[in-house]
Amino acid sequence: xxxxxxxxxxxxxxxxxxxxxxxxxxxxxxxxxxxxxxxxxxxxxxxxxxxxxxxxxxxxxxxxxxxxxxxxxxxxxxxxxxxxxxxxxxxxxxxxxxxxxxxxxxxxxxxxxxxxxxxxxxxxxxxxxxxxxxxxxxxxxxxxxxxxxxxxxxxxxxxxxxxxxxxxxxxxxxxxxxxxxxxxxxxxxxxxxxxxxxxxxxxxxxxxxxxxxxxxxxxxxxxxxxxxxxxxxxxxxxxxxxxxxxxxxxxxxxxxxxxxxxxxxxxxxxxxxxxxxxxxxxxxxxxxxxxxxxxxxxxxxxxxxxxxxxxxxxxxxxxxxxxxxxxxxxxxxxxxxxxxxxxxxxxxxxxxxxxxxxxxxxxxxxxxxxxxxxxxxxxxxxxxxxxxxxxxxxxxxxxxxxxxxxxxxxxxxxxxxxxxxxxxxxxxxxxxxxxxxxxxxxxxxxxxxxxxxxxxxxxxxxxxxxxxxxxxxxxxxxxxxxxxxxxxxxxxxxxxxxxxxxxxxxxxxxxxxxxxxxxxxxxxxxxxxxxxxxxxxxxxxxxxxxxxxxxxxxxxxxxxxxxxxxxxxxxxxxxxxxxxxxxxxxxxxxxxxxxxxxxxxxxxxxxx
Numbered sequence: 001x002x003x004x005x006x007x008x009x010x011x012x013x014x015x016x017x018x019x020x021x022x023x024x025x026x027x028x029x030x031x032x033x034x035x036x037x038x039x040x041x042x043x044x045x046x047x048x049x050x051x052x053x054x055x056x057x058x059x060x061x062x063x064x065x066x067x068x069x070x071x072x073x074x075x076x077x078x079x080x081x082x083x084x085x086x087x088x089x090x091x092x093x094x095x096x097x098x099x100x101x102x103x104x105x106x107x108x109x110x111x112x113x114x115x116x117x118x119x120x121x122x123x124x125x126x127x128x129x130x131x132x133x134x135x136x137x138x139x140x141x142x143x144x145x146x147x148x149x150x151x152x153x154x155x156x157x158x159x160x161x162x163x164x165x166x167x168x169x170x171x172x173x174x175x176x177x178x179x180x181x182x183x184x185x186x187x188x189x190x191x192x193x194x195x196x197x198x199x200x201x202x203x204x205x206x207x208x209x210x211x212x213x214x215x216x217x218x219x220x221x222x223x224x225x226x227x228x229x230x231x232x233x234x235x236x237x238x239x240x241x242x243x244x245x246x247x248x249x250x251x252x253x254x255x256x257x258x259x260x261x262x263x264x265x266x267x268x269x270x271x272x273x274x275x276x277x278x279x280x281x282x283x284x285x286x287x288x289x290x291x292x293x294x295x296x297x298x299x300x301x302x303x304x305x306x307x308x309x310x311x312x313x314x315x316x317x318x319x320x321x322x323x324x325x326x327x328x329x330x331x332x333x334x335x336x337x338x339x340x341x342x343x344x345x346x347x348x349x350x351x352x353x354x355x356x357x358x359x360x361x362x363x364x365x366x367x368x369x370x371x372x373x374x375x376x377x378x379x380x381x382x383x384x385x386x387x388x389x390x391x392x393x394x395x396x397x398x399x400x401x402x403x404x405x406x407x408x409x410x411x412x413x414x415x416x417x418x419x420x421x422x423x424x425x426x427x428x429x430x431x432x433x434x435x436x437x438x439x440x441x442x443x444x445x446x447x448x449x450x451x452x453x454x455x456x457x458x459x460x461x462x463x464x465x466x467x468x469x470x471x472x473x474x475x476x477x478x479x480x481x482x483x484x485x486x487x488x489x490x491x492x493x494x495x496x497x498x499x500x501x502x503x504x505x506x507x508x509x510x511x512x513x514x515x516x517x518x519x520x521x522x523x524x525x526x527x528x529x530x531x532x533x534x535x536x537x538x539x540x541x542x543x544x545x546x547x548x549x550x551x552x553x554x555x556x557x558x559x560x561x562x563x564x565x566x567x568x569x570x571x572x573x574x575x576x577x578x579x580x581x582x583x584x585x586x587x588x589x590x591x592x593x594x595x596x597x598x599x600x601x602x603x604x605x606x607x608x
Contacts (some may be wrong), residue, residue, distance in 0.1 A: 006307065015132075015432050015435045022131050022132075023178060024217065024220055026223060031134070035134055039138070042120040043118055043122060046117055047114060049514055052359075053152065056228050058371070059479040059480070059507055060106055060157060061156050061505075063155075064106055064109060064156060064157035065503050065507060065510070065519055066504070067095055068099075069503040069519045069521045070089075070092045071092050071095035071098075072096075073520070073521060074093065074096035075096050075100050078525065079254050081525055087259075087262075088198050088243070088246065090159075090195050090336070091159035099282055106157045109156075109158065113157070114155060115156055116154070117519070120161075121141050123168045123169050124427060127140050128309060128427055130176070130179065131428050136430075137428070137431065139431035140427040140430060140549060142192065142434070142486065143427070146460070147467075148467035149367065151422075159200060160200070160420065162199055163199040163203070166199055166203070170196055170203075170206045172186045173189035174210050177189055177231055177235075178214075178216070179217065181227045183231050183234065186234050189234030194239045197260070197261050203419065204261075204264050205396050208399060210232065215388075216392070224603055239260070243258070243259060252484070264392045268514040270419060274315055292555035357416075358404065358405075361419055365419035366422060374429045374430050375429045377433035377437055396421075396425050398579070403421070404418055483507075485567070485573060486508045486510065487511055487567035489539070497582060498514070498536055499513045499516040499518070499538075499539060500517065500533070500535040500537070501518070501519055501520075501541075502520065504541035504545055505539045508541075527556030527557045527560055530557075536581055536582045538580070539579065540557075540576065540577045542577055543576075554577070560581075561581045562581050566578070
């Protein structure tokens, strides 16, 4: 009962009006027994909420199948496919190791997310308490544990949760390195930053605190420059040292050197004209786009699009077994007409301004309640914003906003997951806001301490239950529509048919042939690999994938004897093409090809 009273007392603690300069003030690292109990309780709470959300029956997100396909490519030794977009990546490497041990990669990804979330709590506490105090840190950890969208991300087989662990670990180590001037923290920070960069591209943001906090320390302590300079040199050398080690050992037989995740720097500094859009559910075709919409314009074609169309045009127009009265011509013509229909539907389906998407995704990532708490704290402690240590965090938040805007200009779309890093950057500010609001409420309640404990516990429980309800009751029309399409495909496939799918079509294939379908990255070697594997039916998603790559893939498949066949009628059928070289299967569905490929997307089916 004592720790519950302590928890209630934390929420009744008025945040300090000011703080000493935390970069130069020596702080007591010891924690009271009750604080330890609360920290352990928050860690357990974070894990329990994530385990409870596993009962959600929604289909796995599409990105999960991409990571699984990349992991399978690593296991199979197809390194060019594995490194095509993600390059060297910590998450897919762990999934590959799990898959090599016979563990399902989707289950392994979920376990990684839950464990990473649990480990993030003490690291977040340790960093925030050094910038503020123990009470603010506990409040920040409570918000992290209860944040419904972070809970949801933690149980999806995605790399986000692992990245947040490495991101917070790097912030913790860089802070202690600058404040305590100890080399071991610079070294650990370099390791954490390297792992964060090679998990998600936002890891490059850690260069801001890596340089900013030692500079802030040097500004008031000019004698610290030797340790800071040597420590930063050590931290920055960790990344090239790790790349050199990996290339000389694990990739010794690989015909080229892999230099890691340099694409974000190439995008920022304009080292290349275009950067391939990520092959994920949040990415659209990497084509020039209108700055007013989140859709790629079909009349503007990239070099890949032109090459893809040329490849389709050069496919021999051999007679096809499919006869469609509505549209005459070969399967090559049918495939290209289908792709044009996709582009038309892609533009017509949604023209929301990117500014609206920016605000919506930012508020969704922060959670409106947490955003209000941050705003309240910024107003109350506005004098802290201009301090050296807090200016670094403000610079990181502005860098994320700038990166999203740059992505808008280059690709005409937004990846809302970038904004989740803002929560961790502003976790201390959110914790201040929570204590500010909680103390104002409890101060007005003329009740006893036990009643306040009951109210505090009830509020935390209600927030947890509400978050779980939001997770388990969320509507995913696209996911369930793909589930229905998969079941329809299963009913139409011959008993002895084998099915392969690009990673963006893997969720449909999973329901069409559970445990039997083959998922491969949407890469240039896809057609060769399915041909060599003896696969007779292929499912290709054409809505999210870049048109140039899809053109090239279809050209390769058509050259290898595959022909476009019809899909069962479904609200998402217009987003997929199915090809087969099984003559019996083609004859079964040939009469319905035209209607299936040209029907528009259902208006209530949206991108996830």
